[in-house]
Amino acid sequence: ILNVEQSPQSLHVQEGDSTNFTCSFPSSNFYALHWYRWETAKSPEALFVMTLNGDEKKKGRISATLNTKEGYSYLYIKGSQPEDSATYLCASSETGNQFYFGTGTSLTVIP
Amino acid sequence: ETGVTQTPRHLVMGMTNKKSLKCEQHLGHNAMYWYKQSAKKPLELMFVYSLEERVENNSVPSRFSPECPNSSHLFLHLHTLQPEDSALYLCASSKGLRFENIQYFGAGTRLSVL
Numbered sequence: 001i002l003n004v005e006q007s008p009q010s011l012h013v014q015e016g017d018s019t020n021f022t023c024s025f026p027s028s029n030f031y032a033l034h035w036y037r038w039e040t041a042k043s044p045e046a047l048f049v050m051t052l053n054g055d056e057k058k059k060g061r062i063s064a065t066l067n068t069k070e071g072y073s074y075l076y077i078k079g080s081q082p083e084d085s086a087t088y089l090c091a092s093s094e095t096g097n098q099f100y101f102g103t104g105t106s107l108t109v110i111p
Numbered sequence: 112e113t114g115v116t117q118t119p120r121h122l123v124m125g126m127t128n129k130k131s132l133k134c135e136q137h138l139g140h141n142a143m144y145w146y147k148q149s150a151k152k153p154l155e156l157m158f159v160y161s162l163e164e165r166v167e168n169n170s171v172p173s174r175f176s177p178e179c180p181n182s183s184h185l186f187l188h189l190h191t192l193q194p195e196d197s198a199l200y201l202c203a204s205s206k207g208l209r210f211e212n213i214q215y216f217g218a219g220t221r222l223s224v225l
Contacts (some may be wrong), residue, residue: 004153032210043113043216044201051211089154093210097167101154 006102023090027071117217132187134202148199
């Protein structure tokens, strides 16, 4: 079992603030990492798939970085809006076949 | 809309009942997945199908029985469940089996076992 950890567990920010959270995974072997956004009562929605050390990906106000040597990925949200409120999940794989999810970071953006 | 539809959205069943969860994808994907989400726990992968063949079964109790009759449909047959099986069950699909492929999720079935 791969130990994928996300921090913080939950986060409250004011509208307009920028924020970031972390996904940690064992750095010994790395295949790929996914970030998902999961709004309450909806389907998890893929944000990014990251495979290369040093990858930076961006989608609107959301961006992510990957450091496979030290075993972490950061997700950044610039100028948070209430509609960004969701749980952000990451999942990591060492082999491409087995993959494991973290418990998520729950973000609440206060208007 | 993700292109992955799960029914029913909510299900309440007794421990002696038999019920089935259904998942349908309209994306032309070759791989389909069942996940279990229990409170305060990570998403747990239960079963993986690729081109209608089961390729992964992560030590799931036999009271959960998957079926993949074609690449667009996936079922999870439930019988003699326990209260601890109450959870959100998510279905997902992807173009291919390898983890570089994005997974598209359904909205889930919230199951309560009484």
